[in-house]
Each structure stands twice: as C-alpha cells, then as structure tokens.
Amino acid sequence: MLKLSIQDITLNQAHEDKQSAIAFLAQQLTDNGLVEANYLAGMQAREAQNSTFLGNGIAIPHGTTDTRDLVKQTGVAIAHFPNGVDWGDGNTVYLAIGIAAKSDEHLGILKQLTKVLGEDGVEQALQNAQSAEQIIALLNGETQLAIEFDASHIQLDFPASDMIQMAAVSAGLLKNSGSVDTAFVADVVAKNPTHLGEGVWLVSSNKGVNQTGMAFVTTINQCHFENQDVKALIAFAGCNSAHRAQLSTITALIADQAIGSLLSKSALELIALFNPATAEQASTPASNGDANSAIYKIRNAHGLHARPGAMLVACAKKFESAITVRNLDSDSQAVNAKSLMKVIGLGVKHGHQLEFTANGDDAQAALEAIGQAIESGLGEG
Incomplete structure (x- = not known):
C-alpha cells in the first residue's frame, strides 16, 4: 500500500493559488522520476472535474485515469503551505499530497487519512507544523490534538x-x-x-x-x-x-x-x-420535535467512503446549526454530521437513504446545501 513518509515532504512552500501549487507538485513528481513531464495536464484536468480538497486543510491532487500511462512509478510528493493556499469554494489547504498512481493506490492514502480528516484542530496543527516528522505523525493520527478534559x-x-x-x-x-x-x-x-x-x-x-x-x-x-x-x-x-x-x-x-x-x-x-468537542460528544442528538429534517439518497457508486464523506462533513461544517444524520437502511442511531469518523461509521452504501436533522437559525439552508452536495455527487460527479 502507498504510504506517506518524511522524504516525500517539502516544507514552507508559498503559492498564490491552487494551480501554482499543483504545478509545483507535478514538477516534484517529475523530478523524482515518478511521472512523465506532461502529467501536469492530467492533474489539472482532474482538478477541473472536481476539487481534490478533502477537508481539514488537506488536498490530494492527482491525474485522471486517462493519464495513468504517464506514471512511471507509484509515489507521492507532499507540499506544506503554512500560509495556506486558496483551493476554491472557501477552502484553504495547508498540505497538498500530489499522487502518481498506476491504479487505485490513492484509496490507501484516503483510508490512512480517514481519522485525521474527522478530528478538530488538524488545520491549525498543519499550519503550525515545523518539521516533516510532525506532519507525518499528525497524518498517522499519532499527534494529540485535543486536551484530555472530561x-x-x-x-x-x-x-x-x-x-x-x-x-x-x-x-x-x-x-x-x-x-x-x-x-x-x-x-x-x-x-x-x-x-x-x-x-x-x-x-x-x-x-x-x-x-x-x-x-x-x-x-x-x-x-x-x-x-x-x-x-x-x-x-x-x-x-x-x-x-x-x-x-x-x-x-x-x-x-x-x-x-x-x-x-x-x-x-x-x-x-x-x-473542551467543547468533548461536550458535543457527550450531548444527545436533538429530537425531531422542532427540528428541520430531510431525507436524501446516496448516489455514489461506492457509498460514503473517505472522500465523499469528507465532502459531506465539510458542507455540514459551514453552518452553525447542530446537524445529525442517520442511515435509514441500517436502522442506525443519529450521529453528528460534522464528524467524519461518525459519518463513515454509518456504513453508507450506494442507494442508502440518509435522514438529516438540523436545529438552528440556518437549519433549512444547511439541509438544502447538503441535499445539493449529495445530488452533485459529493466530489465524485
């Protein structure tokens, strides 16, 4: 499985926009002998299809299936942006992982990142990271992000x-x-x-x-x-x-x-x-009494794995309302829709129906945005 290491990381990079950042990563992949020189076009085409932003300040730009023949050897190039890069749609990236993959090796990286994508404090930790070792420890889930206080x-x-x-x-x-x-x-x-x-x-x-x-x-x-x-x-x-x-x-x-x-x-x-994160975990999801609710069917072929799950959570986090979700096809309990780990834990497959409940001043807007995100494929078209 493709793994991340400190040798793959270039620290303290500064780029004005994501196109410049992607070009830098493509050049790194080329210089390291992983891809042909024109692999950049595939990375740009993939980004044009759907944003490779995952959430929590992390993006994984990679090529299209049509450009896999340009990959000489599977590998990655990682760039750290302490000042952040605007990745569009109000998203800021502090760490971009450029992937050269002959098949679906990037899914292994998504699996590795599942935990860190659901944790609070990751973006700030990435922004403040001072070494490649700190970044790898963070991505491996070895870094304590929240204080122990309950x-x-x-x-x-x-x-x-x-x-x-x-x-x-x-x-x-x-x-x-x-x-x-x-x-x-x-x-x-x-x-x-x-x-x-x-x-x-x-x-x-x-x-x-x-x-x-x-x-x-x-x-x-x-x-x-x-x-x-x-x-x-x-x-x-x-x-x-x-x-x-x-x-x-x-x-x-x-x-x-x-x-x-x-x-x-x-x-x-x-x-x-x-420690509001602990308080949130200890709280009981609100009842449907005065809440807004909506049911949406998941269209993604492989259900809610890490990437579409992260897109769903990122959408929910844009709103102040408390939002819960449950999988009607597995009779699950309602969980916090702003927690990637809990959303992934619902085991959502293609065709499953999710019931979202929102409480707050922007509850209706939140549900509409979530519905639109699901309809658009949660970053997978």
Whole structure:
C-alpha cells in the first residue's frame, strides 16, 4: 500500500493559488522520476472535474485515469503551505499530497487519512507544523490534538483544608485517567501555584506526562495560601501544545475580570467552556420535535467512503446549526454530521437513504446545501 513518509515532504512552500501549487507538485513528481513531464495536464484536468480538497486543510491532487500511462512509478510528493493556499469554494489547504498512481493506490492514502480528516484542530496543527516528522505523525493520527478534559478530571466541592490537598486531588484525577504518572503528582504537590484572582489558582508540570490533560478542583472549605483565598485549582499536565486553547480561555477570563465565574459552573458547563468537542460528544442528538429534517439518497457508486464523506462533513461544517444524520437502511442511531469518523461509521452504501436533522437559525439552508452536495455527487460527479 502507498504510504506517506518524511522524504516525500517539502516544507514552507508559498503559492498564490491552487494551480501554482499543483504545478509545483507535478514538477516534484517529475523530478523524482515518478511521472512523465506532461502529467501536469492530467492533474489539472482532474482538478477541473472536481476539487481534490478533502477537508481539514488537506488536498490530494492527482491525474485522471486517462493519464495513468504517464506514471512511471507509484509515489507521492507532499507540499506544506503554512500560509495556506486558496483551493476554491472557501477552502484553504495547508498540505497538498500530489499522487502518481498506476491504479487505485490513492484509496490507501484516503483510508490512512480517514481519522485525521474527522478530528478538530488538524488545520491549525498543519499550519503550525515545523518539521516533516510532525506532519507525518499528525497524518498517522499519532499527534494529540485535543486536551484530555472530561467529567473524570473535575472534582467540585472537595473538603480540602489546604493547597497541598487541592494539588494532590487534581494530580490524582490526571493520574487516574492515565494522563500522568507519579512523577507528575510529586512535582505538582511540591510546587507553588499561581494565583489567577478571586481564589482561583493554577499549577502545571511537564514531568511524568503521558498526554496533555487538565484538571479542575474546587473546595467547599475556607482555605488560604500565601494569605489569599483558595477556592479552586486548575492543574495542567503538558507534553505538547494541545492545551493552548484552554490557556487562551483562561487568559480571556482574567482580562475580563471574570475568572471567578468558574466557581459557579457545573461540570458540564466547565467541559463546554474548556473542551467543547468533548461536550458535543457527550450531548444527545436533538429530537425531531422542532427540528428541520430531510431525507436524501446516496448516489455514489461506492457509498460514503473517505472522500465523499469528507465532502459531506465539510458542507455540514459551514453552518452553525447542530446537524445529525442517520442511515435509514441500517436502522442506525443519529450521529453528528460534522464528524467524519461518525459519518463513515454509518456504513453508507450506494442507494442508502440518509435522514438529516438540523436545529438552528440556518437549519433549512444547511439541509438544502447538503441535499445539493449529495445530488452533485459529493466530489465524485
């Protein structure tokens, strides 16, 4: 199977438009002895048929079936665009994978990319990537994109009597979830936290961290540390940049003099604030009571595999409304239509009927756009 490697990647490229980017990739494929010089025409023709944009900042330009005889050897050329390239239809590409394939080897790459196409934070991670190793790890699904923070990382109204107990409880929550080991616990307990204001404190460590995580603990008792009230402690375990969004949220609360608002929030409210992706996964799809719904038949010959699935998800993500979808032919449960992994998991085949339900101000527009996308073949004609 065709696989991606660091040797295939050219970093820090800048191109004004996708035609220039595709020409660069075609030249790379030619220089590497993978294709004949006029393979570019096939790549341009394929792009003219349907956009090769997959979603999450990734495109896979390749030739048409008519130009497969120009392929000397199956392979790829990958270009990284930290400033992005306009790929049309409002889509920006940060990584383009130019494919030279004698048959359908590119389907293997689509399969490899299935997970990363459904993850939040991929586009920013690709944009900020500093090395080929980082990009390959990201494409292989080996990079942590979202912080570990759910109900198991929250302890409200703990009867702590001092800061040491608060630190021990927060570190224990992270240890119990597997994010850290005992080295982290020992380091956090020994550290002096930083006061953020209104009795909210913060402590962090990168020792003994397996994956970046966050814990939140409040106390029901009256505690003090360095002559300041202790009402809550936020603990970060960091081994990458997955906690950047949470730090930005905390910074914004401090700037708005609203850090104390954390003290009155429930566990679900804290999750929604600091980790909306987890909150979305935990939520139950809305009922059809006041929602807009529509049923569409999938016309794609091979059903919803990675590419048309990604196009469907990209369409749904353009709207603010909450959108769910279920496969009427398999009696599936409704899933989030903005999650590629969940859409692929429906096992949609040619001719299957999908019921979409949308809640929100732009619900009707969303359903109409999804219907049009399905009717047009979801990028497959």
